[in-house]
Amino acid sequence: MRDTTTAPLVQVDGLKMYFPIYSGILRRHTGDVKAVDGVSFSIQAGETLGLVGESGCGKSTVGRALLRLYEPTAGAVVIEGEDIAKLSPEALRRKRPTMQMVFQDPQASLNPRMTLADIISEPLVEHTDWNADRRLERVYELMDAVGLNRRFANRFPHEFSGGQRQRIGIARALALNPKFIVCDEPIAALDVSIQAQVVNLLEDLQEKLGLTYLFISHDLSMVRHIADRVAVMYLGRIAELSPRDALFSKPLHPYAEALLSAVNEPDPSLARRPRIILKGDVPSPARPPKGCNFSTRCPKAFARCHAEKPELQEVEPGRHVACFLYDAKPGSTGTTEAPANLRQEHNPQGEYQ
Amino acid sequence: MPDRAAPVLDVRGLKTVFRTRGGEIHAVNDVSFHLERGELLGVVGESGSGKSVTMMSLIGLLPSPPAEIRAGTVMLGEQDLLKISADQLRAVRGARVGFIFQDPMTSLNPVFNVGFQIAEPLRRHMGMTKAQAAKRAVELLELVGIPDAAKRLGDYPHQFSGGMRQRVMIAIALACDPDVLIADEPTTALDVTIQAQILELVKELRVKLGMAIIWITHDLGVIAAIADRVMVMYGGQIVEQAPVKDLFANPQHPYTRALLKTIPSLTGAREARLQVIEGQPPIMTAAPTACAFRARCGHAFDRCEVDNPKRHAIDGVALGQGHDVACHWAPVTAEAAHA
Numbered sequence: 001m002r003d004t005t006t007a008p009l010v011q012v013d014g015l016k017m018y019f020p021i022y023s024g025i026l027r028r029h030t031g032d033v034k035a036v037d038g039v040s041f042s043i044q045a046g047e048t049l050g051l052v053g054e055s056g057c058g059k060s061t062v063g064r065a066l067l068r069l070y071e072p073t074a075g076a077v078v079i080e081g082e083d084i085a086k087l088s089p090e091a092l093r094r095k096r097p098t099m100q101m102v103f104q105d106p107q108a109s110l111n112p113r114m115t116l117a118d119i120i121s122e123p124l125v126e127h128t129d130w131n132a133d134r135r136l137e138r139v140y141e142l143m144d145a146v147g148l149n150r151r152f153a154n155r156f157p158h159e160f161s162g163g164q165r166q167r168i169g170i171a172r173a174l175a176l177n178p179k180f181i182v183c184d185e186p187i188a189a190l191d192v193s194i195q196a197q198v199v200n201l202l203e204d205l206q207e208k209l210g211l212t213y214l215f216i217s218h219d220l221s222m223v224r225h226i227a228d229r230v231a232v233m234y235l236g237r238i239a240e241l242s243p244r245d246a247l248f249s250k251p252l253h254p255y256a257e258a259l260l261s262a263v264n265e266p267d268p269s270l271a272r273r274p275r276i277i278l279k280g281d282v283p284s285p286a287r288p289p290k291g292c293n294f295s296t297r298c299p300k301a302f303a304r305c306h307a308e309k310p311e312l313q314e315v316e317p318g319r320h321v322a323c324f325l326y327d328a329k330p331g332s333t334g335t336t337e338a339p340a341n342l343r344q345e346h347n348p349q350g351e352y353q
Numbered sequence: 354m355p356d357r358a359a360p361v362l363d364v365r366g367l368k369t370v371f372r373t374r375g376g377e378i379h380a381v382n383d384v385s386f387h388l389e390r391g392e393l394l395g396v397v398g399e400s401g402s403g404k405s406v407t408m409m410s411l412i413g414l415l416p417s418p419p420a421e422i423r424a425g426t427v428m429l430g431e432q433d434l435l436k437i438s439a440d441q442l443r444a445v446r447g448a449r450v451g452f453i454f455q456d457p458m459t460s461l462n463p464v465f466n467v468g469f470q471i472a473e474p475l476r477r478h479m480g481m482t483k484a485q486a487a488k489r490a491v492e493l494l495e496l497v498g499i500p501d502a503a504k505r506l507g508d509y510p511h512q513f514s515g516g517m518r519q520r521v522m523i524a525i526a527l528a529c530d531p532d533v534l535i536a537d538e539p540t541t542a543l544d545v546t547i548q549a550q551i552l553e554l555v556k557e558l559r560v561k562l563g564m565a566i567i568w569i570t571h572d573l574g575v576i577a578a579i580a581d582r583v584m585v586m587y588g589g590q591i592v593e594q595a596p597v598k599d600l601f602a603n604p605q606h607p608y609t610r611a612l613l614k615t616i617p618s619l620t621g622a623r624e625a626r627l628q629v630i631e632g633q634p635p636i637m638t639a640a641p642t643a644c645a646f647r648a649r650c651g652h653a654f655d656r657c658e659v660d661n662p663k664r665h666a667i668d669g670v671a672l673g674q675g676h677d678v679a680c681h682w683a684p685v686t687a688e689a690a691h692a
Contacts (some may be wrong), residue, residue, distance in 0.1 A: 264574030
């Protein structure tokens with residue numbers, strides 16, 4: 001099992017990723033799309049952290065900023081003691097082999113003009129001084145590891161099915177023996193019967209190679225299967241970060257609760273239970289609400305939620321929630337004065353977005 | 354609720370073939386089903402299983418060539434949709450059969466406002482004037498739960514969010530009060546909380562309008578939530594058909610059972626390892642002469658290689674009315690089915 005006493009492999013602190021908006025004829029900087037707005041978490045070596053949320057909540061942006069595929073606006077990303085966000089280009093390049101990514105769309109992330117062997121060995125060409133024979137040997141090794149037949153080495157991506165293409169992407173990510181892999185919706189583009197194959201492969205590889213995953217997905221039942229801890233994101237912020245079993249048996253944040261309740265179980269007796277139906281849509285990250293980002297749709301919101309942003313804090317051992325309902329600070333407004341029925345009808349996004 | 358007396362739609366022996374340069378693809382192979390009045394029929398299958406092609410064949414939405422409907426009858430009331438002229442078919446589409454597509458962005462026209470797009474079928478099929486159509490369009494938008502409907506008629510599709518766009522699509526499909534609504538993966542492109550909104554809406558509308566719905570999806574969870582009856586498709590054929598409770602409680606076809614097992618659950622014990630269906634779905638380059646699932650099936654035996662199984666009832670009710678399955682190995686008892 002993983003060791004929680006040592007320093008985490010990945011430590012993210014106050015990560016912000018803003019995309020500037022320029023408008024008018026002078027292209028003045030008039031605002032920011034706050035895709036990620038102050039996210040902090042850590043991942044222990046050998047652990048899988050699930051990152052869930054709806055489209056546009058910033059979960060993929062977190063994954064990319066973590067590997068500095070985007071230049072983060074603010075915050076620190078410490079991987080194995082080095083702050084990725086501050087490394088020089090040359091140092092970052094040397095760091096790359098330890099951290100890799102598996103992308104969502106295996107079709108778009110593989111070069112259609114390169115053979116499978118070229119694709120998988122490209123990281124080896126870039127980062128090692130191995131000769132061609134040695135590289136090919138490693139390619140075969142990787143193909144065996146991900147369950148691709150060696151005979152396919154000289155074929156092109158279009159000759160493979162979606163599940164096989166995802167295996168190619170995984171083999172490429174593994175080429176340099178990384179410690180940390182960001183899996184950005186690796187199964188979203190695959191059929192149900194193929195998803196299980198890829199998830200099992202990821203789990204096998206983790207066990208064999210001691211990998212650490214950030215598993216980004218919107219599929220909650222799959223995240224329950226693969227993750228040790230789960231972070232639920234909403235509009236650029238983490239709403240709840242809890243151990244898997246605790247979250248799925250009793251979500252604390254109202255958004256996590258609504259999200260779990262919206263999932264349809266493949267069982268008619270469970271699927272027809274009453275559920276929490278959220279009103280309206282997610283606000284635009286360019287104009288987030290003044291208070292809690294979830295306040296415009298939250299069934300439990302009260303006055304304070306519309307005025308202040310709650311910070312992520314530990315409310316039970318290991319469970320972090322950003323919600324005033326769990327605010328235990330003395331003198332602050334607690335649940336006692338949270339009359340849900342008095343909340344003002346403040347929901348412009350629900351109507352016009 | 355379903356009315357057994359007269360099916361609103363009755364499809365028999367439908368065969369659709371695509372002629373491509375690489376040869377023929379037999380996408381739909383001898384598919385027969387019916388749809389009762391007021392019923393919600395769920396159709397599940399993986400991509401390439403022929404579920405969408407079947408439904409598009411019904412109302413002539415497939416371009417021909419390459420598509421060719423080789424055989425079958427599609428009775429909508431007294432009319433065989435495969436025999437009528439293109440003009441007559443156009444009068445059926447939109448008026449008596451509504452269609453909701455998967456992606457609400459690409460199926461709405463970006464250069465017309467939504468008011469125009471909702472009014473179009475009303476003016477074309479119902480002969481309404483512009484003013485009447487606009488009035489009805491507002492009613493429809495209110496029906497599907499778009500706030501401030503009158504003001505939003507002049508808005509263009511890009512001004513709506515994904516969930517709202519799908520509501521607009523539903524409003525268009527409902528405009529002429531169709532007998533049959535075909536929904537092709539209508540919630541697949543949406544987030545779960547928005548999907549929950551749309552499913553609630555459809556449940557409500559069913560009660561209000563009493564139309565029959567065919568709901569195509571690959572998500573067994575959605576089927577469990579809304580369907581009355583389910584058809585499972587594989588390799589362009591219906592491999593199992595049952596009332597929704599029976600299908601989940603007592604799945605018969607090895608494919609259905611494997612499919613149910615590959616999905617991890619949100620509640621209950623967490624499985625240490627996911628069950629997988631090894632291999633890939635088949636590409637049907639010829640009409641099937643053997644079971645399409647045999648290569649991936651754990652129960653396949655000699656007969657599966659030479660004899661394509663026909664659907665047979667397992668509960669003594671007439672074929673299509675109760676639970677039937679196309680498998681030589683079935684039926685099995687409920688206990689064995691979950692083993």
